[in-house]
Every structure is written in C-alpha cells, then in structure tokens.
Amino acid sequence: MTGERMEGKAPVDREIPSGRRNSQGIRIDPETEAELQERRAVISALVDHEPGVLANVSGLFARRQLNIESLTVGPTIDESKARMTIVVEEDEPGIEQAKRQLRKEVHAWSVREVKGAIERELSLIKVSGDDPAGVTAVAEMYGGQAVQANDEIITVELTGTEADIDAAIRAFEQFGVHEVARTGTAALASGTQSTT
Amino acid sequence: MSKPQKTTDTTDPSTESQDLSETKSETTTEEQTTGANSVVAALEKADVEITFGVQGGAIMPVYDAMVDSDIHHVSMAHEQGASHAADAYGIVSGNPGVTITTSGPGATNLVTGIADANLDSDPIVSLTGQVPQDMVGNDAFQETNTMGITAPITKANIFSTNPDTVGDDIGTAIALAAEGRQGPTLVDLPKNVTTGETDVEPSIPTTPESYQVPAPEADSKAVRAAAEALAGADRPLILSGGGVIKSEASEELREFAIEYGIPVVTTMPGLGSFPEDTALAMEMGGMHGTGYANMSLSHCDVLLGVGTRFDDRLTGGIETFAPEAEVIHVDIDPAEISKNIHADYPLIGDAGAVLKQLHDAMPKSPDAEAWRKRTQEWKAEYPMGYETPQDEAIKPQFVVEAMDEAAADDAIVTTGVGQHQMWAAQYWTYTEPRTWVSSNGLGTMGYGAPAAVGAKLAAADTQVVAFEGDGSFLMTSQAIAPAVREELDITIAILNNSYVGMIRQWQDAFYDQRRYESKWDWGPDFASLAEAYGAQGLQAMAYDEVPEVIEEAFAYDGPSVIDFHIDQVADVYPMVPSGGNNAEFALEEDHL
Numbered sequence: 001m002t003g004e005r006m007e008g009k010a011p012v013d014r015e016i017p018s019g020r021r022n023s024q025g026i027r028i029d030p031e032t033e034a035e036l037q038e039r040r041a042v043i044s045a046l047v048d049h050e051p052g053v054l055a056n057v058s059g060l061f062a063r064r065q066l067n068i069e070s071l072t073v074g075p076t077i078d079e080s081k082a083r084m085t086i087v088v089e090e091d092e093p094g095i096e097q098a099k100r101q102l103r104k105e106v107h108a109w110s111v112r113e114v115k116g117a118i119e120r121e122l123s124l125i126k127v128s129g130d131d132p133a134g135v136t137a138v139a140e141m142y143g144g145q146a147v148q149a150n151d152e153i154i155t156v157e158l159t160g161t162e163a164d165i166d167a168a169i170r171a172f173e174q175f176g177v178h179e180v181a182r183t184g185t186a187a188l189a190s191g192t193q194s195t196t
Numbered sequence: 197m198s199k200p201q202k203t204t205d206t207t208d209p210s211t212e213s214q215d216l217s218e219t220k221s222e223t224t225t226e227e228q229t230t231g232a233n234s235v236v237a238a239l240e241k242a243d244v245e246i247t248f249g250v251q252g253g254a255i256m257p258v259y260d261a262m263v264d265s266d267i268h269h270v271s272m273a274h275e276q277g278a279s280h281a282a283d284a285y286g287i288v289s290g291n292p293g294v295t296i297t298t299s300g301p302g303a304t305n306l307v308t309g310i311a312d313a314n315l316d317s318d319p320i321v322s323l324t325g326q327v328p329q330d331m332v333g334n335d336a337f338q339e340t341n342t343m344g345i346t347a348p349i350t351k352a353n354i355f356s357t358n359p360d361t362v363g364d365d366i367g368t369a370i371a372l373a374a375e376g377r378q379g380p381t382l383v384d385l386p387k388n389v390t391t392g393e394t395d396v397e398p399s400i401p402t403t404p405e406s407y408q409v410p411a412p413e414a415d416s417k418a419v420r421a422a423a424e425a426l427a428g429a430d431r432p433l434i435l436s437g438g439g440v441i442k443s444e445a446s447e448e449l450r451e452f453a454i455e456y457g458i459p460v461v462t463t464m465p466g467l468g469s470f471p472e473d474t475a476l477a478m479e480m481g482g483m484h485g486t487g488y489a490n491m492s493l494s495h496c497d498v499l500l501g502v503g504t505r506f507d508d509r510l511t512g513g514i515e516t517f518a519p520e521a522e523v524i525h526v527d528i529d530p531a532e533i534s535k536n537i538h539a540d541y542p543l544i545g546d547a548g549a550v551l552k553q554l555h556d557a558m559p560k561s562p563d564a565e566a567w568r569k570r571t572q573e574w575k576a577e578y579p580m581g582y583e584t585p586q587d588e589a590i591k592p593q594f595v596v597e598a599m600d601e602a603a604a605d606d607a608i609v610t611t612g613v614g615q616h617q618m619w620a621a622q623y624w625t626y627t628e629p630r631t632w633v634s635s636n637g638l639g640t641m642g643y644g645a646p647a648a649v650g651a652k653l654a655a656a657d658t659q660v661v662a663f664e665g666d667g668s669f670l671m672t673s674q675a676i677a678p679a680v681r682e683e684l685d686i687t688i689a690i691l692n693n694s695y696v697g698m699i700r701q702w703q704d705a706f707y708d709q710r711r712y713e714s715k716w717d718w719g720p721d722f723a724s725l726a727e728a729y730g731a732q733g734l735q736a737m738a739y740d741e742v743p744e745v746i747e748e749a750f751a752y753d754g755p756s757v758i759d760f761h762i763d764q765v766a767d768v769y770p771m772v773p774s775g776g777n778n779a780e781f782a783l784e785e786d787h788l
Contacts (some may be wrong), residue, residue, distance in 0.1 A: 004583060006582075016777065020515050024538060052343060100533075
C-alpha cells in the first residue's frame with residue numbers, strides 16, 4: 001500500500017463492453033437466457049477389468065461434482081474388460097464433461113451415452129408377511145416373484161427399469177417395506193446397435 | 197563404484213528379516229536380474245539421463261540397482277524439492293522429469309509437486325517405493341496408500357505387481373507423461389517386486405492401447421470455418437497458452453500472428469510463447485496482466501485461444517470474459533473444450549499442427565488495421581511502470597528489470613509464488629519458450645529454488661535466475677544444499693519485503709488493512725544462510741548496490757543468493773480482483 005498509482009484511465013472512465021456470458025461461458029442475451037435443464041443420461045464405458053479402475057472413475061465424478069445416480073460394473077464377454085453403466089443427472093454441458101473426462105481415464109477403451117437403451121435393474125424388496133396373497137399379487141403385477149418367505153417377511157425379487165422398481169416399491173408400501181437392495185441400472189444399446 | 201556394504205541393509209527399518217536375506221543374495225552377483233534392475237534398464241531405454249530423489253527403506257533396491265548405471269541421480273534435501281526439480285527439468289527439456297523416492301513420507305512429500313505438475317500439465321514421472329505386497333494393507337512401517345492419494349492428481353498411476361512387467365510399467369508411465377496432453381504419472385514399486393528375480397527385459401516405452409490421443413490435425417471443415425471467422429474479424433486476438441510451448445508451436449504461432457497481423461496475449465504459463473519485444477505482443481493477460489492485454493481481451497471480436505484452459509486467474513469472471521468474442525479454441529484435450537468458456541469453433545488437435553492448418557486455410561488477412569492501432573494506443577495509455585525515488589527502499593520491479601538487463605537473452609527464470617512471481621512475470625521480457633518456469637496453476641510457494649536446480653541440470657549452458665520471496669524461499673531453501681553439491685551456477689534473487697506480501701496486499705485491499713500473520717520479519721539473514729550452505733550470499737539495501745551485487749552473483753561460478761531488501765509495502769498492479777471484469781483492472785488500491 002504505497003499509495004502509488006499506475007498510469008491510465010480509472011475503471012469508471014473506460015469503455016467497458018456490454019456483452020455477457022452465462023455460467024457455462026456461452027455468450028448470451030441476458031433478457032432471453034433460460035436456465036439449463038438437467039436430464040438423466042446413461043453412460044456406458046468399456047474399461048480394463050483391473051483393480052483401481054472403479055475407484056478412479058467414482059473419484060473422477062466426485063471431484064468434478066458430477067451427480068451419479070447409479071454406477072454398476074461387471075464382467076463382459078472379454079475377460080480382460082468390464083462394462084460400467086453410469087447414470088448421471090446433469091445439464092447438457094455436465095453430461096458432455098462427464099463423458100470427456102471419462103475418456104481420459106487411461107483404462108477406458110470406449111465411453112458413450114446410450115440413448116434409447118435397454119435398461120434393467122435388479123432389486124430385492126423385503127415386505128411384511130401379513131398379507132402373502134396381496135404381496136404375491138403385486139409382485140406378479142410387476143413381473144417379480146417372492147424368493148423367500150416366512151411368517152414375518154416376504155422377500156421379493158424384481159427386475160425392471162428404474163421407474164418400474166420405483167413404482168413397485170411404492171405399491172409394496174401398503175404392506176410395509178422393511179429393506180430394499182437395488183443394483184443400479186445396467187444398459188445395452190438397443191437391437192443391432194453396438195453399445196461401445 | 198563399489199556396492200553399498202551389506203551391513204547397511206540392516207539399518208533399513210522397513211525390511212523384515214526374511215525380505216532382507218533376499219536382498220542380500222541378489223546383490224552378490226552382477227548377472228542376477230531383479231525387478232529393480234529392470235526399473236533402471238527401463239529408465240535407460242527411455243533415455244532418462246537425470247533423476248531426482250531421496251533414498252529410503254522401500255526404494256533401496258532401486259537405488260542399489262543404479263550404482264552401475266550412467267544415470268546421474270541428484271539427491272535433493274526433501275522430496276518436495278525433488279518433485280519441483282523434476283518438474284522444472286520437464287518444462288525446460290520437454291522430456292519427463294523423473295523422481296525416485298521411498299514409500300510413506302517419501303511419497304506424501306511428493307504430493308505437492310505432483311499436484312503442481314498436474315495443474316500445469318508438466319511431464320513428470322514419480323517412482324515411489326512401497327512395502328512388500330504381503331504387507332500392503334497391514335499399516336506397515338512407512339506404508340501409505342500412494343495409489344489412492346495420487347489418483348486424483350496424476351494422469352495415470354500404476355501399481356507394479358510383477359518383476360517381469362515392472363520395467364514395462366516404467367516405460368508406460370514415461371510414455372503417458374509425455375504423450376498427448378502432458379502430465380504427471382506415478383509407478384508404485386512394492387519391495388518384493390523390485391527385489392524379485394526376472395529375466396525379462398523391458399520393452400520400448402509405449403502408451404497402453406486403451407489410451408486415446410486425438411490426431412494432431414483438427415477436422416478440416418472445422419478449421420475452414422474457424423479460419424473464415426478469424427479472417428472476417430474486425431478485432432481479432434490470439435491468446436497463447438502453455439500448450440503452445442509444450443507442443444513446440446511457438447514458431448508457428450509467431451509466424452501466424454505476424455503474417456495475419458493479429459495481436460497476441462499470453463497466459464502466465466504461455467510466457468515466452470510469443471516474443472514480448474514485438475509490437476503485436478500484448479504480454480500477459482488476467483489478474484495481474486497488463487492493462488493493454490486485458491483491454492484487448494475485453495474488446496476483441498474473435499479470440500483464437502491456443503493451448504489454454506481458460507483458467508479463472510486469466511478469465512476473471514466468466515460473465516465478462518471477452519464478452520463480444522466468438523471463440524476458436526485449439527486444444528489437444530477434448531475435455532478442455534467449452535469447460536470454462538464456450539468454444540464457437542472447437543479445434544481438437546496439436547497446437548502446432550492446427551496452427552499450420554489454420555495458416556493454410558485463411559482466405560485473407562483480417563481487416564484489422566484500426567484494431568491494431570487501438571491496441572497500440574492502449575499500450576501507450578496503460579504503460580507498465582513504477583517510480584524509483586533513490587532515497588527510498590528498492591522497488592522490486594527495478595530489481596527484476598536490472599536482472600533482466602544484466603542476464604543473457606536466453607536466460608531461464610524460475611520463481612516461487614507470490615508478489616515476486618508477478619513482478620517477475622510483468623517486468624522481465626520473455627522472448628523464448630521454456631524460459632518461464634513457475635508454479636502457475638497450483639501456486640506452490642517455494643517452487644523457485646528447487647526448480648532452479650532442475651532447470652540448470654536440464655540446460656547446463658543456459659543462465660538460470662530464480663526469483664523468490666522471503667516467505668516463499670523459506671519453504672524450500674534447503675534446495676541450496678544440492679545446488680552447492682552439484683556446483684550449479686545459478687542465481688537466486690530474493691525480493692525480501694519481510695511479509696508474505698501478496699497476503700499483505702489483499703489484507704490491505706480486502707480486509708480493512710488487518711495485517712494478521714502476514715508480517716514475516718522473523719526470517720533468517722538469507723545471505724548468511726546461503727553462506728552456511730556453502731553458497732555465495734549477497735545483500736542489497738539500496739539502489740546503488742543493485743548493479744554490483746548482480747554483477748558479483750553472475751560472475752560467481754556456483755550458486756549465489758542475493759537478498760534484496762525491497763519496499764515492504766509495494767503492491768502488484770494492475771489487478772483484476774478475483775472473479776472481476778478484466779476491463780475494469782485496477783491501477784491502484786482505490787480502484788478495487
């Protein structure tokens with residue numbers, strides 16, 4: 001704080017451009033700019049089946065503050081590789097950033113958003129056993145089945161889309177739901193399309 | 197050279213007795229090949245000439261295997277210093293700098309340097325010792341989860357599990373650090389892997405098949421569209437980043453800018469990518485950039501950003517950054533495109549190759565005569581300058597200019613972090629790539645002295661000058677010891693204001709002048725400290741002493757430290773406050 005002043009016009013005396021960018025760095029008209037909408041995206045990544053890859057990927061999403069809804073990983077027909085299915089809830093730039101950062105993972109062979117994919121999730125739901133007939137009926141309605149039962153608890157196995165399972169759990173709530181375990185979404189591209 | 201005596205192994209605190217006997221038996225014959233030998237063979241195969249590091253229990257087998265190698269190992273006094281020296285070596289030479297350190301603290305002390313390299317995309321390879329695999333996870337002595345700690349700050353890290361493949365792991369790490377967007381890699385070396393037997397020779401360093409680097413050339417249609425936008429611009433501007441230097445594209449950039457008459461702003465890591473002594477140079481932009489650079493950035497209508505990640509210290513607030521400009525963004529890393537600033541014309545590829553493409557695709561020069569005139573007017577309107585009343589304390593800017601004047605034209609500058617770093621960036625005239633060696637992204641105080649060691653070892657025939665602050669220097673000043681031992685002809689200039697000055701400046705400006713814990717008048721006498729290490733120690737308190745101490749330091753064949761007692765309250769201006777509008781840069785505190 002020497003009180004010295006460099007030569008030049010003070011900020012208030014300068015010509016300042018009036019344009020603006022939004023938080024994504026896109027030039028905008030502030031009057032008409034709409035908020036970016038988040039959407040659900042299913043990203044499939046083929047990665048080396050090695051220790052540490054899952055930690056790297058989950059760490060990557062955490063430190064970039066990308067919202068993961070679910071992340072599943074399992075072997076593929078190639079023993080050396082695993083498939084990760086990551087469901088994210090982000091705006092368009094966020095989804096793009098997630099894919100690009102994931103592609104930089106040295107162990108990732110390919111990364112792709114699968115749109116219109118076949119999506120399934122497995123769930124186990126423990127329901128109160130007071131009304132076995134009712135529970136079985138609801139389970140059948142959602143394409144599931146009771147896999148274990150005693151006087152107190154009926155355990156139902158159910159496969160479906162994330163939305164199907166959400167709906168089934170809501171339906172079971174009338175009997176009392178004790179515990180739920182869900183695998184998260186696994187996905188493959190539809191029909192003859194290759195996923196990755 | 198003789199092998200270390202076997203009895204030294206018994207002092208190794210991290211080795212179990214069983215493990216110890218293995219180590220002994222393997223060092224008895226020259227012909228035996230171990231994982232450690234394979235590590236050293238891989239370094240040699242990758243043409244690594246110099247390594248930096250610190251000995252330690254779990255890494256002893258690798259050090260033992262280096263006894264017969266031609267690789268020059270430089271023991272640093274602290275692993276952090278080793279990582280910065282390797283980083284500077286990487287910046288100056290363009291080849292990955294390599295560190296060899298032990299497990300536990302040997303690895304954690306590297307973390308700052310690895311994070312530093314990660315943010316500046318500098319190529320370094322860290323080889324860390326690790327406890328034997330059968331002890332991993334047992335909280336063994338000097339065990340730490342090096343893989344877990346370094347995963348978020350490395351481009352890739354590898355846990356070696358087999359003496360047969362450990363050499364290839366090293367090669368992979370070296371190739372990954374250097375290819376595509378450069379960055380830090382690490383190989384964790386469990387002791388049983390380095391002591392284990394192998395007869396497999398490491399292959400030529402190569403990146404894994406899964407690693408994808410974009411092609412050097414960008415999509416030609418995208419290039420044509422970008423070239424047309426640039427040619428049609430009224431107010432074109434180039435923003436040259438560190439990627440231009442990393443891809444050896446400074447010459448292409450210079451030719452492009454001059455042929456098409458486009459002014460150039462550089463980022464801080466981009467200093468030296470465009471010669472600052474030319475009319476088109478607007479010099480550094482951003483928080484402490486020149487007024488004319490920031491005016492140019494704010495008023496341009498097409499901005500060609502090359503090898504830059506549009507860091508917040510450069511852009512200021514995103515809302516007001518180059519608000520009228522269409523952006524052409526050239527980068528080798530697709531993830532940088534539209535990460536911070538939306539790219540209207542993304543060109544993914546190598547800076548040099550894409551600049552050549554753009555050069556060929558330009559239909560004409562932009563009609564930018566009036567704009568060039570305006571940028572020159574800004575240069576006259578917002579000159580970089582300071583006053584030097586001879587009866588007052590020395591102005592730090594004067595020291596930087598006096599050093600620049602006296603130094604060779606191609607001298608390399610390293611810096612610590614703080615006010616001195618900004619003055620070194622502002623008042624030294626950079627004309628050559630790889631002459632600015634600094635901690636740009638992470639802002640690591642203490643980077644300057646160990647970086648000078650690494651820079652000098654990478655460029656033995658080039659003059660190396662380190663600027664440090666008194667606070668910054670105190671963090672890693674033990675790096676003088678290896679500089680003395682290695683007889684490195686370097687000059688460390690401390691701009692000593694008895695403050696951590698950038699904090700003091702912010703306290704004055706933003707915290708009602710509450711100078712809490714920023715006055716560091718308790719530091720040592722740096723000239724005496726230098727002498728205690730066996731270096732030349734000098735001191736300047738007044739203007740008339742400045743030329744003579746510089747002359748004395750430059751004449752001395754070895755490390756010199758000059759303690760310049762500067763104006764304690766000199767501030768760094770111009771300044772764009774964090775998140776502010778670049779066009780509203782302050783020229784004094786009242787403007788903030």
